[in-house]
Amino acid sequence: MKFxxxxxxxxxxxxDKSLAFYKEALxxxxxRRKVAEDGSFILAFLGDGVTDHKLELTWLRDWEKPYNLGDNEFHLAIRVDDFDAAYEHHKKMDCICYENKNMGIYFINDPDDYWIEILPPKK
Structure with a gap:
């Protein structure tokens, strides 16, 4: 068995705001998209154009308050081929929420405050 x-x-x-953010930022x-027959939810699957892994954005019609992300200790990690250019791009977007210069990484946050770790190319 293999997972x-x-x-x-x-x-x-x-x-729409989240889709625009992920397109501009990353x-x-x-x-792919799935819309509930009754309109109660929409699932939008985002791809990076390279891997098969997807990010599913779920919109719920009846949800109106910010999601409780707890201590926000979970995140996605994304590797970029030009770390310096990505950093400047995200700085201009004003979405960098945390930097760890000693580790050579930084995090951006999306419109719902999910954190995305930006990693430099593998050496």
Whole structure:
């Protein structure tokens, strides 16, 4: 028996805002969508255009308050081929929420305050 990663999920308040953020910040594109027949939810799956792993953004029609992310100790980690250019891009977007210069990484936060770790290329 072998298990493989397929996707991660983030619940979002404003799907259009989140889709725009992920496209601008990370270049992720929507590759698939599921809309509930009764309109109660939308699942939008984003891809990086390289791997098969997806980020599922879930919008719930009846959810109106910010999601409780607890201590926000979980995150996605994304590797980028040009770390310095990514850093400058995210700095201009004003979405960098934490930096660890000793480790050579930083985090951005999306519109719902989920954290995404940005990693430099593997050496």
């Amino acid at each position: 493989t990663f397929d996707h991660n999920n983030f619940n979002v308040l404003d799907l 270049g992720f594109e929507e590759v």
